[in-house]
Amino acid sequence: MHQARFRLNSITHHGEKLKHITILLLSLSISLSSALAYGSCKNVSGELNRGEHIKALELMLSYDSELLESIPRLSPKEEAWLEGEINSTSNRKYKAWRSDEFARRVSIKTLKSRVEIQALLLENHKSSTPNIKNQIYNWTVLSSIYLFGNFGNYIGQLLSH
Numbered sequence: 001m002h003q004a005r006f007r008l009n010s011i012t013h014h015g016e017k018l019k020h021i022t023i024l025l026l027s028l029s030i031s032l033s034s035a036l037a038y039g040s041c042k043n044v045s046g047e048l049n050r051g052e053h054i055k056a057l058e059l060m061l062s063y064d065s066e067l068l069e070s071i072p073r074l075s076p077k078e079e080a081w082l083e084g085e086i087n088s089t090s091n092r093k094y095k096a097w098r099s100d101e102f103a104r105r106v107s108i109k110t111l112k113s114r115v116e117i118q119a120l121l122l123e124n125h126k127s128s129t130p131n132i133k134n135q136i137y138n139w140t141v142l143s144s145i146y147l148f149g150n151f152g153n154y155i156g157q158l159l160s161h
Helices: 002-009 012-033 050-070 076-086 092-097 100-126 130-148 153-159
Strands: 040-041 046-049
Touching: 046 050, 050 100, 076 092, 076 100, 092 100, 100 130, 100 153
Parallel strands: none
Antiparallel strands: 040 046
16 A cells, blocks of 8 residues: 555646646537537637647546556455445445545546547547537536546545555
């Protein structure tokens, strides 16, 4: 566990990046939702063109991939402990839900989802015939992953040690 803390403490600067990426994501999401084609679309800070959308996606994908790689995976022993505690009928499950192991599991799962959707969006953006409906759907899904859940709390928990 000490190795896990060391690796996570080495990425404490990610908290501020998360805020900026979340704002960027919301801005892109709103602008794409109202776009009917790839010309340019307005966002709160001006115009965004196709190349800027691609750059933003590459930035988010790079950041989330880096963060995903920095979180140590649960060992089989940790995974078995966590499953046993969560599935217990006693109050042990509440302690397990507040554990670093649970925070790591949720963070990894969330980041994998974000990376997968960002890769789909990037591939679609780079296509010569982009599918706008798929993009709007995927931006909506990606926004919901960023906005809902306790991912920020779990990362904060892991970084606080």
